[in-house]
Amino acid sequence: MTTPDKPGLRERKKQRTRTAISDAAIDLFLDRGFAHVSVAEIAHAAEVSKRTLFAYFPTKEDLVVHRMADHEQEAARVVRARPAHTTPLTALRDYFLDGLRRRDPITGLNDHPAVRSLTELIYGTPALIDRMQRFKAGGERALAEALCDTTEASDLTARLAAVQIIGVQWALSADNFQRLVQGETADGRYEGAVRDAEHAFDLLANGLAALT
Amino acid sequence: MTTPDKPGLRERKKQRTRTAISDAAIDLFLDRGFAHVSVAEIAHAAEVSKRTLFAYFPTKEDLVVHRMADHEQEAARVVRARPAHTTPLTALRDYFLDGLRRRDPITGLNDHPAVRSLTELIYGTPALIDRMQRFKAGGERALAEALCDTTEASDLTARLAAVQIIGVQWALSADNFQRLVQGETADGRYEGAVRDAEHAFDLLANGLAALT
């Protein structure tokens, strides 16, 4: 996938323009809120025409959420790359726990100001949440395929499992992040986050039957 | 909640206008596709000003998906209204199975032309899917609260369970509908849909541990 051949002036400039636009956008959004900044303003701040902005990002929302696009296929990759004799659920649990250890922003357990304020922006903007949901759905599809390809599960079973797993991961992340908003630190929250994640994956593995 | 006091001419007219607008919109959407009909056109067809249309429906998308809004709290209601000594999961499973029996559109198992083409419209329009996701999220929140209020489960456990349950129900519905699109009839699909639903709720109750 990587093409380290010749970056080429053109490609380098494109990459710089892209980040310049996104950075300008996020700066303005953080400052005044998503709705109160127009794309024209962003284009001006990035010293680019409005038309060019939309050549790089299909929508205003994507100016923010494009950074999460890489993570969309993550769960699917983890399942496909798991060692033999390892169950998908175990692989995903270990990966999530490792994410907590690394304070991976996607686990909701990163309280660096830049990460935090960006997450706050997303959670506080319905339009951005909608876009995130689309990534979530894409992640579900990818994981379902991975489960289908690497296990004996039926197509439907794979989809059901994928929906449950991705849903639970997002719920865990949202919970962690909400606690940071309420004042906990990432380090202070870490142990609880681990316990909760283990509990959640236990529920996934053993079911909700205990729920009365 | 119901106020059967005096409908009042004003209220009656409002209700009629509301359905007139929605009906006009859906007719046009089914005919030419969501993106190729402007709200101005819909307002004209419904003999109403554009401004009035937006007084009844906050967005173009809501012209279609507002009909699902009633179902948003359904799962939560079922859990709250369940008989004593009945587990939430059992109540929800029985309710879903009953929905299949009744060919409730929300189960994806209704092949009446009007229902079917409307569902096709929604599934075929990304903007409408996005709006549906918002209802899904609302349903998750409501169910989580219901579980929290009526069981011993912790707040987090309730949210995790809610996400799994609602996700599974939507996946089942989507699967049923997809089969209708591919040519199966609702009656022909019924038995398979029941089997799949039972399988799905088994997974929910007993977990994904069997998945290797």
Add this chain to the structure above:
DNA sequence: TATATTTCTACACCAGGTGCAGAAAGATTC
């Protein structure tokens, strides 16, 4: 240096959505 390609820009345009002031219609009082 000359030329072919890609990218950027300016500009006009469409559509969804909002604010506002006044007209119209339903409710209320005598």
Add this chain to the structure above:
DNA sequence: GAATCTTTCTGCACCTGGTGTAGAAATATA
């Protein structure tokens, strides 16, 4: 039933996200 109060509807101007297009500018190639 007329006068008045209140809610709703309308038309219009306006903003903003997003697109089509033609030509200018910049990069790659020879």
